[in-house]
Amino acid sequence: MKFVFPGDRIGYAEEYLVGEGVYEENGEIFASIAGTLEIKNKVVSVKSVKEIPELKRGDVVLGRVVDLRNSIALVEIARKEGVDRELKHTGIAALHISNVRNEYLKDFNNSIGYMDVLKARIIDSELLKLSTKEKEMGVLKAYCSSCKSEMILEGNKLKCIECGRVEGRKLSSDYGKGNWR
Ligand SMILES: [Zn+2]
Numbered sequence: 001m002k003f004v005f006p007g008d009r010i011g012y013a014e015e016y017l018v019g020e021g022v023y024e025e026n027g028e029i030f031a032s033i034a035g036t037l038e039i040k041n042k043v044v045s046v047k048s049v050k051e052i053p054e055l056k057r058g059d060v061v062l063g064r065v066v067d068l069r070n071s072i073a074l075v076e077i078a079r080k081e082g083v084d085r086e087l088k089h090t091g092i093a094a095l096h097i098s099n100v101r102n103e104y105l106k107d108f109n110n111s112i113g114y115m116d117v118l119k120a121r122i123i124d125s126e127l128l129k130l131s132t133k134e135k136e137m138g139v140l141k142a143y144c145s146s147c148k149s150e151m152i153l154e155g156n157k158l159k160c161i162e163c164g165r166v167e168g169r170k171l172s173s174d175y176g177k178g179n180w181r
Pocket of ligand 1: 145147148161162163165
């Protein structure tokens with residue numbers, strides 16, 4: 001039995017079919033969750049062994065973007081909305097590019113940034129899949145892609161407090177509220 005982590009390269013898209021817990025990018029297949037690798041009838045999938053018991057489908061969570069690829073953002077979940085304490089178990093959830101906004105996105109530019117703090121809804125608790133399509137969901141706190149400083153909201157754009165760079169995001173209607181380090 002082989003254990004894989006989110007982002008681990010599993011093989012080529014021409015060798016396998018994409019099952020659950022994996023995603024394809026540029027002809028290669030990667031794990032989107034932590035778990036055990038399974039290959040059945042050419043279908044490659046990753047079975048989660050670390051479902052977070054406190055989380056269920058429909059819950060709203062807060063977390064930080066720890067990795068950003070072409071079609072998937074990996075988010076480290078820190079807490080459940082409305083619950084002050086940190087979760088007893090944490091995990092890496094996956095936000096696929098098709099679940100960021102209601103419209104089609106070519107890439108994450110102007111929608112999600114590295115290290116951003118997100119508010120997202122769990123749409124699959126076993127595979128820890130997220131969605132930020134709703135108005136309240138999205139980026140709660142953003143960091144400048146150039147100098148990594150905090151960005152503040154000006155109109156509907158974000159401006160870096162240090163270098164003045166302006167960027168776009170899929171903003172949560174709660175942007176800037178709450179205290180996140
Ligand atoms: Zn900056």
